[in-house]
Amino acid sequence: MHVRKGRIYGLLGRNGAGKTTIIGSTIESPSFYSNLTATENLLIFSRLRGKVNENKICDALGVVGLPYQDKKIFSKYSLGMKQRLAIANAIKNDPELLILDEPTNGLDPIGIAEMRMLIRRLSHECGKTILISSHQLSEMEQMVDWIGIIHEGRMLEECSYQQLEENRHSYIRLIVKEPEQVYEYLKKTLSIENIKRPEASVIEIYDLKYGTLELNSRLFAAGFAVAEISKCQNSLEDYFKELTGGAGIA
């Protein structure tokens, strides 16, 4: 694994792929004293680490948006607040590397968006290097700079998110009335090689020698009725399936 300083590295894999085993740390289920406040909890764990600096505790709570010296006890917190407290606990000693295992697990959409913003802020504003493991592809897409795809305990691919974007295939998706004839026409007349038919009336063209406009004109000229034509890109999930040999994300 190559985790670059100051970047957000996403470790992606199915349930049981070995993500948690690899990183060996977790905030998947935040564990704090339910009858104590956030400040008291952080104070206890700071003391156990032998570094008690109340200013740092205050700063850490401020970064994650939780109040300092609040009287609300941990058991009254929402899951999102619990996750943020877990991050505050992790950053209170100002570490360079943060390891977050499934930080958005169980959060509602707003909680997920807040967590995403927090993680980005930690990286971009506080300069933290962050390693996140998740099986939520859509989340990873919106957060990470680098990505590692793990399957059955093996790292299958490791690249920047930009490279991943480039690796994802673009294709033209057609919905036509006479798919058989159109398929033959594309193959024989237009000499297009890489064509797939995922559904009866749907044709996917991966050989992009013609643009959508030109292809539509040619099909129209040949007398075919085109119901829909669009340029698409493989989703990260499709790419993930391709890499793992068909095993989809859980």
Added chain:
Amino acid sequence: MHNAVCSEIIKFRRNKMAWVGTLIIATIPLFMIWNRLVIDPQREYMEWLMSVLMLNTLILPIVNGFVITSNMQREYQDRTIRNVLTAPVSREKFLTAKLVVWFLWYLISFCLSEVIVIAGCYILFPVEFTTRNMRYALSLFTQNNFFSFIVGIPILLICVKQQALFYPSMLATLGSAVLQAAGLQVSEELILPACICPWTAVSISGMVGWGTQYWRICTITITVCGIIGFIGALVSFKRQDQ
């Protein structure tokens, strides 16, 4: 070690069971004062003192066991033990800090109880309220309470072993309290075996004279029980992989 003890103090301050326990311990002599004033005004000084001691012997170990059970069980139930086990703090220090703060709470509680007993003696028995009598009463209660704590240490071992459960240590606590109370009723023929059993030895040590052979046996038995309990808890905790 200082930091570990401070952490435990924060937890104990918010431990409702500890506050309730202190209240119960203080209520025993208060109840007995009320009992002497309202229900049984004829009761003699020594009889009253022994009644307080008997109630104390029965209730103190129960409250003590419940407090350490709630304190330890919370660590496993809230899964905070995972944060503790991954923190760079030695497990010996963590458990020792628990023992120290547990003892501090116990010390404060039984001192409060003893102050109320002495105040009760002053109010109820002004004639018997002499330095000699109070010294005897204090030494009797202090020894009994202190020994009772030591034989309660094996509860810590059960708490470590039972993890998120609570009933094994509760049962052991009740058993320990019953044995301690039974020690007050031991006949002369059974005094030696009772001295060897640490829990009955707590009560026996208060009945036999200081420095006698039986007292020494009781002290050794109780001390060994406490040491074994704590070492067992340490070994068990060190082996634990939460």
